[in-house]
Amino acid sequence: MKKVLVTGGAGYIGSCVVEKLLERGHHPVVFDTFFWGYSPVEAYRSRATFYEGDVRNSRDIVHALQGCDAVIHLAGLVGAPACDNNPLAHFTTNVESTNTLINCMTDPEVGLVRDFVYCSSCSIYGNVAGIYDQVDEDTPFMPLSSYADGKIKAERIIFDKAKAIPHFTPTVLRLTTIFGWSPRPRLDLVTNLFAHKALNEGRITIFGNGLQYRSLIHVWDVADALVHALDTPRYLRDRQVFHVGEEENNVTLRWLAEKVKEYVPGTEVEYSSEVSTDRRDYQINCQKIKNALNWRASYSAEAGLKEMVEKLREGNINPDAPEWRNNGHNYQ
Ligand SMILES: NC(=O)c1ccc[n+]([C@@H]2O[C@H](COP(=O)([O-])OP(=O)(O)OC[C@H]3O[C@@H](n4cnc5c(N)ncnc54)[C@H](O)[C@@H]3O)[C@@H](O)[C@H]2O)c1
Structure with missing residues (x-):
């Protein structure tokens, strides 16, 4: 059993991830501002830990991380319109909090948490019509929105940290559009x-x-892929990027x-x-x-x-x- 911090755990994807973690015998720590309320995860209250906090706040993060074995990072402003309408919250939440979270995870004084699964987005590829028939994980990025640009910046933060910190073992999942x-x-x-x-x-x-x-993917498939990635032996997923889609x-x-x-x-x-x-x-x-x-x-x-x-x-x-x-x- 792993104790897994799920940031954004009360959201569209996060509420499904919490159920998948429980199904696989893990203990979820639902970390969220609960912008959309508690009701999406209310049914799991007796089997999960709830932590109302902000991913931009290191105090909230270090407390929530205690005893955790892994983090699935979902908290954020999602989609281009939300990011365009709230540019400061977009930067602090979608980009800068990645830094804060990883610093807290990897500081030996706080307690090392090695495994990190990050939810990126295939939006980073933009518009490739007439250029590539299909895009794979090595296709160059052509972001068309602040949201996509933020995902690229967050991925860079993650991989720069992984170069500097050998025991930090992140996995980036680039999700297709969910339904x-x-x-x-x-x-x-x-x-x-x-x-x-x-x-x-x-x-x-x-x-x-x-x-x-x-490119489309069901929300329950996404939740399954996130937990599956975490359950996969580390050598298969360490510092890897995977598309989640079909x-x-x-x-x-x-x-x-x-x-x-x-x-x-x-x-x-x-x-x-x-x-x-x-x-x-x-x-x-x-x-x-x-x-x-x-x-x-x-x-x-x-x-x-x-x-x-x-x-x-x-x-x-x-x-x-x-x-x-x-x-x-x-x-x-
Ligand atoms: N839905 C999609 O099609 C899609 C596609 C690709 C990637 N993603 C990524 O998946 C993740 C989750 O998306 P979702 O569709 O579940 O969105 P969502 O809005 O339903 O969930 C996001 C959750 O994060 C929480 N949150 C927001 N700011 C926070 C903060 N500062 N601190 C703590 N919690 C905070 C919200 O309360 C919410 O519960 C996001 O990172 C998103 O970019 C989603």
């Missing part, structure tokens, strides 16, 4: 958003011709919208000539994680979409409430 239902659903991610728009407005708007590719889930927005129409009949798909602020276009190669860590995704994009439509139809959440979207949150 699917979680204890803290998010409706600002493309698949989930399309399902919501189809059900509530009967219409999906796509900026451009819809032939831009997105090639079959490399789909165009047009494909996704057409699929939504199958599950929500009557949905209109509108193509707008307005230029989207999100110009990402890439297909992700995910062979490395399959070969080196023997990990595969289990959900198809279609299965996740169907599940999302069903969950939204059940009506357990008010889809118009602000807490299901990160874009409008005022981060300090």
Whole structure:
């Protein structure tokens, strides 16, 4: 059993990670500001440790780290709009806190914690249409947003520290775009958003011709990959970068919208000539994680979409409430 600090443990991915850790016999320490409340992880309260804190605060971090064997770092402002609207919080949380966290993990006075799994994003590849058919972990970065730029900076901090500190053994997982239902659903991610728009407005708007590719992965697959990475022998993952995705889930927005129409009949798909602020276009190669860590995704994009439509139809959440979207949150 490992005691694992999960920063951002009450979020969309984090709440699934907590359950996966428990399933595999580990003890999660849920470390979060709880911006979205406690309810996503309330069910785990008796089996996990909860710590309300800020990843930018070394005092909070050193206390929460006591007795931990590993860290899964998820806390942050997620997505380009949230980062653009809150540039100072973006820098301090998404970039600088990586430094603080690793300094606390690796200081011998505080207690060494070697294993660190960081959630980066394939957004760092930007738009590679016409340049690369698929991107692998060595493809050059072309960030198109402050969010993606912050992920690159955080990765650099991690690998610079790993060069300087031999006993620090990080793993970076670059996630494709997530979809699917979680204890803290998010409706600002493309698949989930399309399902919501189809059900509530009967219409999906796509900026451009819809032939831009997105690479998709279910949130429970992501949680599984994060815990799987931690459970893998260290020599296989030490200082490695892995994409978390599935090639079959490399789909165009047009494909996704057409699929939504199958599950929500009557949905209109509108193509707008307005230029989207999100110009990402890439297909992700995910062979490395399959070969080196023997990990595969289990959900198809279609299965996740169907599940999302069903969950939204059940009506357990008010889809118009602000807490299901990160874009409008005022981060300090
Ligand atoms: N969702 C995606 O498609 C996606 C894709 C690639 C990478 N990621 C990365 O995965 C991680 C988690 O994303 P998510 O989708 O679960 O987002 P989320 O917003 O649901 O979760 C983030 C959590 O971090 C917490 N948090 C924010 N600032 C904090 C701080 N200063 N101190 C402590 N906690 C803080 C929030 O309260 C929230 O619970 C992020 O690092 C994100 O960049 C997400």
